Amino acid sequence: MIANYGYKDGSxxxxxxxxxDKCNGCGDCVPVCPxxxxxxxxxxxxxxxxxxxxxVIKEERNKIKYSCAPCKPASGRGPLPCVAAxxxxxxxxxx
Amino acid sequence: xxxxxxxxxxxxxxxxxxDIDWRKAKRISAGIDVGSVSSQALILADGQIFAxxxxxxxxxxxxxxxxxxxxxxxxxxxxxxxxxxxVGTGYGRVNIPFANRAITEIACHxxxxxxxxxxxxxxxLDMGGQDCKAIHCDERxxxxxxxxxxxxxxxxxxxxxxxxDLLSIPIKEIGELSYQVDxxxxxxxxxxxxxxxxxxxxxMRSGWSKNMVLAAYCSAMAHRVSLLLGRIGVEDQxxxxxxxxxxxxxxxxxxxxxxxxSVKTKYDSQIAGALGAALFADTLLxxxxx
Numbered sequence: 001m002i003a004n005y006g007y008k009d010g011s012x013x014x015x016x017x018x019x020x021d022k023c024n025g026c027g028d029c030v031p032v033c034p035x036x037x038x039x040x041x042x043x044x045x046x047x048x049x050x051x052x053x054x055x056v057i058k059e060e061r062n063k064i065k066y067s068c069a070p071c072k073p074a075s076g077r078g079p080l081p082c083v084a085a086x087x088x089x090x091x092x093x094x095x
Numbered sequence: 096x097x098x099x100x101x102x103x104x105x106x107x108x109x110x111x112x113x114d115i116d117w118r119k120a121k122r123i124s125a126g127i128d129v130g131s132v133s134s135q136a137l138i139l140a141d142g143q144i145f146a147x148x149x150x151x152x153x154x155x156x157x158x159x160x161x162x163x164x165x166x167x168x169x170x171x172x173x174x175x176x177x178x179x180x181x182v183g184t185g186y187g188r189v190n191i192p193f194a195n196r197a198i199t200e201i202a203c204h205x206x207x208x209x210x211x212x213x214x215x216x217x218x219x220l221d222m223g224g225q226d227c228k229a230i231h232c233d234e235r236x237x238x239x240x241x242x243x244x245x246x247x248x249x250x251x252x253x254x255x256x257x258x259x260d261l262l263s264i265p266i267k268e269i270g271e272l273s274y275q276v277d278x279x280x281x282x283x284x285x286x287x288x289x290x291x292x293x294x295x296x297x298x299m300r301s302g303w304s305k306n307m308v309l310a311a312y313c314s315a316m317a318h319r320v321s322l323l324l325g326r327i328g329v330e331d332q333x334x335x336x337x338x339x340x341x342x343x344x345x346x347x348x349x350x351x352x353x354x355x356x357s358v359k360t361k362y363d364s365q366i367a368g369a370l371g372a373a374l375f376a377d378t379l380l381x382x383x384x385x
Contacts, residue, residue: 001240001241002222002239002240003240003241004240004242004243004327005245006245007244007245008244008247008255008322008323008326009246015242015326020138028377032155042196044199044202045199045200045201045202045238045262046202046237046238047196047199047202047375048375048378048379055125060324061245061246062245062246073199086289088284095341
């Protein structure tokens with residue numbers, strides 16, 4: 001399943017998409033996020049599965065444009081820490 | 096003083112199926128959907144819809160949940176203790192004291208839509224009281240992709256209520272009246288409820304009829320929602336849940352914009368969340384949880 005966390009407003013679309021089929025629950029992405037947006041939890045969108053997957057913390061979902069900004073400098077950005085840390089390639093950013 | 100008419104108020108009601116004898120049922124499961132504007136409780140007897148209620152949410156989630164389940168239990172002779180397993184969902188799901196488990200409304204709406212409109216449903220749009228969710232699901236009603244706007248509540252039921260109140264038009268008539276215009280006006284530029292309200296006032300001052308304002312607001316809302324759906328795409332078949340599904344002013348305009356018809360069913364679109372929760376409760380009960 002692809003879970004899109006984030007929002008769209010007058011300045012653009014800001015979504016972090018997590019592919020829970022690819023996520024293996026390793027949790028490597030959690031400590032590398034400087035803004036601490038990510039957490040491991042039961043897959044709440046598939047209540048019958050027992051799988052633990054990463055999600056974007058609820059309180060943070062409506063401000064990711066700002067929280068993620070330090071990793072996305074206008075001067076050009078390197079690989080995003082969360083995306084780079086994810087071996088199975090389950091995390092993607094829409095902007 | 097004349098009593099104020101509440102134009103935004105929609106009909107609250109309860110329903111039960113007198114043909115089902117719940118005392119013979121082996122499994123009684125319930126779903127309670129405490130939303131931001133409305134609350135529903137739905138009871139399944141051996142997987143069949145036995146009773147439900149559709150009421151307004153108050154300021155207190157536990158009270159609203161009790162009110163909803165008592166509404167569904169009314170006149171059935173059943174008591175809360177007869178329910179074997181219940182699942183809470185919606186905005187207030189963590190505050191339902193008698194629920195065995197809380198499940199997110201996104202999973203519940205997909206599951207409910209699958210039951211209501213059949214396994215061919217691939218895209219579910221839940222137009223709720225204060226948010227709007229676009230969901231893709233598979234033939235079992237399992238979520239495969241979803242998107243909601245975590246920041247903005249424009250394009251939702253509450254916006255319609257505000258507009259009904261402003262224009263003094265009963266909320267149920269908005270859909271029909273929005274088509275009684277000579278030609279479709281341009282959409283209002285803002286869909287933020289607060290700004291749209293002041294824009295609507297401005298339009299009325301400049302001589303627009305109420306119906307024109309409604310048409311402009313409905314098409315702005317339809318456009319806004321179609322943009323949200325655009326991000327994940329619309330796959331056939333398409334189904335709309337939530338209170339707004341009852342408003343043809345939005346539904347028809349949205350269908351036109353997307354170029355796809357939505358599936359209509361005999362069920363009340365507002366119960367999808369509670370139905371999904373009750374179906375999960377039924378599954379969990381069969382898996383041995385109680």
